[in-house]
Amino acid sequence: MSALAFSPTRVAAMVLRYWYLLRSSWARLIELIYWPAVQMLMWGFLQTYLADQASAFARAGGVFIGAVILWDILFRGQLGFSISFLEEMYARNLGNLLISPLRASEFVAALMIMSIVRLAIGIVPVTLMAIWFFGFNLWGLGFGLAAFFANLMLTGWAVGIFVSGLVLRNGLGAETFAWSIMFLLLPLACVYYPVAVLPVWLQTIAWALPPTYVFEGMRALVSAHTFRADLMIQALALNVVLFSLATAAFLALLASARRNGALMQTGE
Amino acid sequence: MTDEPAIRVDRLTKIYKTATAVDGISFALTRGTITGLLGGNGAGKTTTIAMLMGLTTPTSGTVRVLGAEMPRERFSVLHRMNFESPYVEMPMRLTVGQNLKVFGMLYGVPDLKARIAEIAAELDLSDLLDRPTGKLSAGQKTRVSLAKALLNKPDVLLLDEPTASLDPDTADWVRARLERYRDEQGATMLIASHNMAEVERLCERVIFMKQGRIEDDDTPAGLLARYGRHTLEEVFLDVARGREREAAR
Numbered sequence: 327m328s329a330l331a332f333s334p335t336r337v338a339a340m341v342l343r344y345w346y347l348l349r350s351s352w353a354r355l356i357e358l359i360y361w362p363a364v365q366m367l368m369w370g371f372l373q374t375y376l377a378d379q380a381s382a383f384a385r386a387g388g389v390f391i392g393a394v395i396l397w398d399i400l401f402r403g404q405l406g407f408s409i410s411f412l413e414e415m416y417a418r419n420l421g422n423l424l425i426s427p428l429r430a431s432e433f434v435a436a437l438m439i440m441s442i443v444r445l446a447i448g449i450v451p452v453t454l455m456a457i458w459f460f461g462f463n464l465w466g467l468g469f470g471l472a473a474f475f476a477n478l479m480l481t482g483w484a485v486g487i488f489v490s491g492l493v494l495r496n497g498l499g500a501e502t503f504a505w506s507i508m509f510l511l512l513p514l515a516c517v518y519y520p521v522a523v524l525p526v527w528l529q530t531i532a533w534a535l536p537p538t539y540v541f542e543g544m545r546a547l548v549s550a551h552t553f554r555a556d557l558m559i560q561a562l563a564l565n566v567v568l569f570s571l572a573t574a575a576f577l578a579l580l581a582s583a584r585r586n587g588a589l590m591q592t593g594e
Numbered sequence: 595m596t597d598e599p600a601i602r603v604d605r606l607t608k609i610y611k612t613a614t615a616v617d618g619i620s621f622a623l624t625r626g627t628i629t630g631l632l633g634g635n636g637a638g639k640t641t642t643i644a645m646l647m648g649l650t651t652p653t654s655g656t657v658r659v660l661g662a663e664m665p666r667e668r669f670s671v672l673h674r675m676n677f678e679s680p681y682v683e684m685p686m687r688l689t690v691g692q693n694l695k696v697f698g699m700l701y702g703v704p705d706l707k708a709r710i711a712e713i714a715a716e717l718d719l720s721d722l723l724d725r726p727t728g729k730l731s732a733g734q735k736t737r738v739s740l741a742k743a744l745l746n747k748p749d750v751l752l753l754d755e756p757t758a759s760l761d762p763d764t765a766d767w768v769r770a771r772l773e774r775y776r777d778e779q780g781a782t783m784l785i786a787s788h789n790m791a792e793v794e795r796l797c798e799r800v801i802f803m804k805q806g807r808i809e810d811d812d813t814p815a816g817l818l819a820r821y822g823r824h825t826l827e828e829v830f831l832d833v834a835r836g837r838e839r840e841a842a843r
Contacts, residue, residue, distance in 0.1 A: 336699065343688065347687055417684075425649060587641065590640060
């Protein structure tokens with residue numbers, strides 16, 4: 327029995343566990359689509375209204391809808407990761423997992439896969455709705471979309487890994503971070519406006535965040551039809567750093583939880 | 595079978611900030627034996643078991659399970675261990691069969707489908723495999739947890755109050771199943787329990803803990819003789835209340 331190596335079977339076991347959970351609950355499935363759809367409709371209609379009022383917005387057709395969908399990829403990517411992790415806390419099942427041969431890397435890999443599955447369930451119908459309601463075809467962004475998606479998911483996973491470490495160490499008292507931490511990026515990553523809008527000192531912080539490059543890149547692609555590969559490469563480099571830091575923080579928090587006996591009581 | 599103990603604990607200490615939960619305990623469990631770990635609330639039983647499973651890092655001292663130092667080498671033996679406690683639940687929305695499949699895959703159980711059918715038959719769960727775990731009675735849930743704990747045929751089984759909140763009939767059934775498993779597989783078991791009748795029936799050895807230390811360690815018969823008592827419950831009260839053995843006579 328291969329107890330020492332990374333095991334795809336154990337990753338599959340965890341993905342299966344979350345899939346069973348997801349398909350057993352219609353409420354969980356509806357929740358995946360509900361907010362992205364509401365957000366997209368609200369911003370889509372706002373953009374339609376603004377396009378009628380100002381020619382600048384008319385030229386930037388699809389920027390708001392593109393921004394809101396990409397924001398949802400970032401936010402839901404992290405949330406999908408964190409919620410799957412939180413399900414173990416809610417189910418009081420973490421003890422069973424932590425005394426099993428499941429490795430942290432396998433657990434994280436399963437959470438990443440589930441974040442993509444949950445995101446696909448939520449976002450794909452919303453992108454189709456965007457075509458239907460507003461004629462905005464996110465899939466038409468082609469390779470650009472793939473680059474945006476990869477970078478946003480990496481950021482979402484990095485934040486999800488860090489939050490999971492916080493919850494492991496501090497219990498469900500830290501759950502609120504899973505729901506709120508990403509909103510810190512909403513103003514700083516310049517989701518709905520160019521970085522140039524920010525004060526100069528805040529622009530430095532904005533450019534330290536990988537999603538900023540993605541949203542700038544999306545605006546360039548949608549309004550100027552230019553794919554900025556340089557922005558995507560910079561985002562990827564920052565994501566590698568962010569992901570490494572988050573993994574190191576997770577491992578440190580897990581070790582701390584082992585020292586403090588926090589894994590014995592994974593409740594509040 | 596090697597002569598090395600299944601579990602060897604040497605001067606094990608766990609200090610949380612300023613509170614000492616486990617204070618320099620040492621013991622070794624022979625393979626194929628059932629040992630009771632007794633003590634009042636806060637005696638250090640749960641912390642000890644957590645360190646045996648690699649869930650908690652010792653402040654000092656060592657734990658070796660099946661020859662592997664915990665928690666550093668835990669991945670070399672975790673597939674040969676398991677744990678059951680009514681305080682650690684199985685995912686409620688998953689059916690019994692789904693839960694057993696997931697845990698079977700995690701433990702790398704060979705021929706999993708057949709093993710699930712086998713353990714379900716042994717634990718009278720065959721008719722419950724398609725039922726959500728959360729819809730089961732307390733007794734049924736305990737049987738499911740036991741099925742998960744025995745699924746990988748562990749060489750070392752740690753149990754935390756395995757019959758808590760069960761009616762006497764179900765509790766007796768669980769004890770009989772544990773005895774049978776030990777006899778068939780030669781497994782080593784450590785049972786933390788407050789149920790003295792259970793310990794008296796199952797365990798050939800009893801370790802009493804108090805305030806993080808081992809207060810006494812003997813066979814049930816030996817303890818009864820030395821404390822001059824008729825039941826382990828009386829011995830437990832003597833130990834918990836700090837009555838000296840001589841005074842208790």
